[in-house]
Every structure is written in structure tokens, then in C-alpha cells.
Amino acid sequence: MIAASEMRLRQLASEAVPGAPSLTLVPELRTDGDEGDLAQVVIDGEIAQRVADVRASLQDQLARALDRLALGRYGYCEDCGEAILAERMEFAPETTTCVGCQARRDRAR
Ligand SMILES: [Zn+2]
Secondary structure, three states, X not given: OHHHHHHHHHHHHHHOOOOOOOOOOOOOOOOOOOOOHHHHHHHHHHXXXXXXXXXXXXXXXXXXXXXXXXXXXXXXXXXXXXXXXXXXXXXXXXXXXXXXHHHHHHHHO
């Protein structure tokens, strides 16, 4: 199970080159009318910023996950050291925390 996540992690890492279009996270946000081109430009800018943020944090996350892999700690939470649920690893191979610790981090933000 972890081996499959490990393969996906390596795959993700090889794809996640900064600026590469592989991470297409831009949602469809088309307005129907010609209402407010300026608003659309602002929205586009915000989306671009968010995509850049998400991409940067994913890069960071991937790098951390790869570090954990090198240390033989991949699949274990970097906060509490417990094994991370296989389903979670499968869903997000770059994850480095268990659900509980992630929730704690999210609350601390
Ligand atoms: Zn944890």
C-alpha cells in the first residue's frame, strides 16, 4: 500500500516542476455576460496567485515527503510519529501528517 503511494509520490515529484502546466488547478470561472471585464481580470489575478501558492506549498510538501522517504519515515506522521492511514497516503501521497495532527495544524493557522 505504501509502496503504491511512494510510486505516486515520485511521479508527482517528477511532474511538479515549477511553472509546469501539469498542476492544472485553475477552475472554470467564466461569466456569461460582458459584465465587468475588470472584475474578471482581478479574479484571474487572484486565481493565478492562489495557483502559485498551492503549487509552492505542494512543492514544499513533496520535498518534505521525499525527505521522509529518504529517512525511512515515509508514511509516518512527522508530528506524532504514528503511521498515517493508508487511505490518506493513497489519496495524497505527499502528505506528511496524520489526520489528527493536520487538523491541529489547520486550527493553529
Ligand atoms: Zn500525527
